[in-house]
Structures are given as C-alpha cells and as structure tokens.
Amino acid sequence: MIRVAVAGAAGRMGRSVCEAVQGAEDMELVGRADPALGTELADVLVPPATGLVGERRRPGRGPVAPQVVVDFTTPDTALANALACVRAGVHVVIGTTGFDQAPLREELMPRGAGEPARSHANVLIAPNFAIGALLMMRFAAQAAQHMRKAEIIEFHHDTKLDAPSGTAARTAALMADAAGGDPPPIHSVRLPGLVAHQEVILGDLGQTLSIRHDTINRESFMPGVLLAVRHVGTLQEPLVVGLENVLF
Numbered sequence: 001m002i003r004v005a006v007a008g009a010a011g012r013m014g015r016s017v018c019e020a021v022q023g024a025e026d027m028e029l030v031g032r033a034d035p036a037l038g039t040e041l042a043d044v045l046v047p048p049a050t051g052l053v054g055e056r057r058r059p060g061r062g063p064v065a066p067q068v069v070v071d072f073t074t075p076d077t078a079l080a081n082a083l084a085c086v087r088a089g090v091h092v093v094i095g096t097t098g099f100d101q102a103p104l105r106e107e108l109m110p111r112g113a114g115e116p117a118r119s120h121a122n123v124l125i126a127p128n129f130a131i132g133a134l135l136m137m138r139f140a141a142q143a144a145q146h147m148r149k150a151e152i153i154e155f156h157h158d159t160k161l162d163a164p165s166g167t168a169a170r171t172a173a174l175m176a177d178a179a180g181g182d183p184p185p186i187h188s189v190r191l192p193g194l195v196a197h198q199e200v201i202l203g204d205l206g207q208t209l210s211i212r213h214d215t216i217n218r219e220s221f222m223p224g225v226l227l228a229v230r231h232v233g234t235l236q237e238p239l240v241v242g243l244e245n246v247l248f
Helices: 012-023 041-045 075-087 102-108 131-144 166-179 218-234
Strands: 002-007 027-033 068-071 091-094 123-125 149-156 186-190 196-204 207-215 239-241
Touching: 002 012, 002 041, 002 218, 012 027, 012 218, 027 041, 041 068, 041 075, 068 075, 068 218, 075 091, 075 102, 075 123, 091 218, 102 239, 123 218, 131 149, 131 166, 131 196, 131 207, 131 218, 149 166, 166 186, 166 196, 207 218
Parallel strands: 002 027, 002 068, 068 091, 091 123, 123 239, 149 186
Antiparallel strands: 149 196, 196 207
C-alpha cells in the first residue's frame, strides 16, 4: 500500500484526490493538510503520537507518515510545501502551477560533481493530469513541425489564479522544442461556468488545423493523479515535469 497525504485537501481538486486515493486498492489516505481543516503540512509529514492527522483515528494504530504527498494548493504555497516534503524524504506530486521551480531544482540537485543528491525524494510536477490533455499536447507538438504558425487559447474557471495556465505554457514549450522556433502566443480566458479547456490552432497556406481538449469535470484528472502517485517513487530523475514522461 502506498501511503498518501493530500495538501490542499479542502479544495475542489483536493477533495477529489482524497476520494480517488480512498477508492484505490493499492493506496491508503493517511493525512489531509489544509488551513481550512486546521492541519498544517508539517503535521502531516511528522504526525504526532496521538494518531493520524486529518483522518479518523483507528484503534490500535499509531501515527503514519506518508510516502507521497499530492499538492493542489496555490502558487504562493506550493514551493514551500514541495521543499518541506523533499527535506522530509517524502515524494511529492504537484498539480499546482504558476510557481518558480528553480529553488526546488536546486534543492534536489547534487551539491557538486560526484556528490549524491541532497534528498532521496522525487518530485513530479504535472501541469495537467487528464490523459486527453496529454494527448492534445503530444499531437500539437507533432503538428508544429509541419505547420507554419500556431496560437493557443486556454479557457478556465474564473477562480483560477495563474494565467496562462500551466498546461498552455507546457504545450507552447513542447511545440517550440519540436519545431525549433519560438513558443506560440497564448490567450487566456477566465469565465464562470468553465472548468478547463484548451484549443491549439495551427495555420499554413490555405488551411488551418485545430486540436482541442475539454475537461467536463474534475474526475477526468484522477486516473492521471493516481498514475503519478504510483510512479513518482521510481522516477529516473529527482525532478520531472510533465505526466507524459510517465505515460508514454
């Protein structure tokens, strides 16, 4: 069983992740961290002797620390959370976007040539966990090699904090790498009623190509989240960006 804790457990994504973990036969939810629940991440990483933090205490069971933390918090707290996890030797799967990854990369890399890494924990940052979105990004990168220009339009709910989205930024980077040019422009739309949607429009002489992915509800992310939890401990590199590195 993989012991899992969730940071941001009271949020919409956090609640969905908790339910998905509880429904997985090979996982155990051992902690929920969220200011709304009165539980700090530090309490989940090093649970007190009184029992499980943020979870119903079971008779005869002592404190249980997680092996993996899933973070769906905010850009302001995701970095600090990730650093706390790796310093505690706990793997972390991050769905939060819009934060500077450089301090995390520095923390995970060896101090010098021939020296071991500072932590035995791995980090997997996934701008999007929906399998369809990963395929959309992959197809867009392939198409960028053959079409002259492209632009990206991403649509999200009006409470999303970062713009452009991590998915759009990742798509643009993959397209630029594939085509050997500059990243395509990104247009961000924030409106109530939306969940997460992205369209990549490519144009060439006398033709256009549109590649679109629509997230109807947050359940679409859960298979990808569980896939990340299962694989983060066996990553070949301590910091990996993109679930496609596990899926394909």
